[in-house]
Amino acid sequence: MELTARGPGVGPDPGPCSRSGPDTVPSVGLGLDVAALRRRACGALLGLAVGDALGAPAENMRPSEIRRRWGRIEGFVSDNPAGTDDTEYAIFSGLLLARHGSALTVTHVENAWHHWLADLDEGPFRGAGFSERGTLENLRRGLAAPITAQHRHAWSDGLAMRAAPFGVFAAGRPAEAARLVAVDGTVSHEGEGIYGGQAVAAGVAAAMTGAGPASVVAAALSVIPMDSWTARSLRRAVVAAGREYPDTLTMERAVRSAVVIGGYPWTDLAPEAVGLAFGAFAAARGDFRTSVLTAVNMGRDADTTAAVAGALAGAVSGAAAIPEEWASAIGPVRGSCLPSMRGYHVLDIADLLTPDDDAPATR
Structure with missing residues (x-):
């Protein structure tokens, strides 16, 4: 099973996003400017990777622990920054979406999980979340979706962390982004785990049009039940962020x-992580640097919250808003969690999910 005609390791230096995608790229409609879409796609996915790498050292830490160790984090605190499972799973889902587009089905997703993850010798599987581990165990037991998502962490932020590519693909169409990410998530998540992914995908889809933070938040809330834990958490965080x-x-x-x-021990709770990410984005009024650093310094599942905040802010302003010293540190992923993704760059995925510069932006 081949997810894309392009092999790994072909990504450029992570500055300009100037390459053209393959002929199979789905076109994006609503009369959006193709060049702007590509800049924002690069911003969203590079922003995700930057946030992931910045937040990884602070994962599962309290803010007081972060301050004792580093003071306030203002940049990379490791000598060799790299993305984690957040970036690698986003690449995996992005490749699958690039292949199938709006025709993506649960069967496509389940088959890809088997082919690229469950049926392989996974190695150490470092950094994988509990939801992904539970899904793989169920797949290896011979279960099929949606039963594969019936594990103890179906409410996790594991779908939210890989949701940005769906917003990139469905730019300007939050409902379609939410539909597609739910298809992807049916294999691994249920309930609040699905809602968290839908909120992120819809928010990125709105941000891809250049919408401001208020419109991005409204788009995220429009695709999930208003009485859900995720919606309540998101609203509370944004309201708190808006005060003086x-x-x-x-x-x-x-x-x-x-x-x-x-006192709750699991930091990968989707309603919490998504709320913190949108709260950071809202508090920063969409500014990339401030969005990501706010998420990082709040701790908890900091790689995921910063990745989501980075995807939202990067989509709003494009890759040019990302500090060069951060962008240049992002290379092809190492496959530390998903060996099959080794060598892919997030900018490869941005190219695959947006039309060529000379392609018509219509469906």
């Missing part, structure tokens, strides 16, 4: 207090 505070630390504490359940 004497300093950044006080603001971050307020956003955390709005959504984090004190």
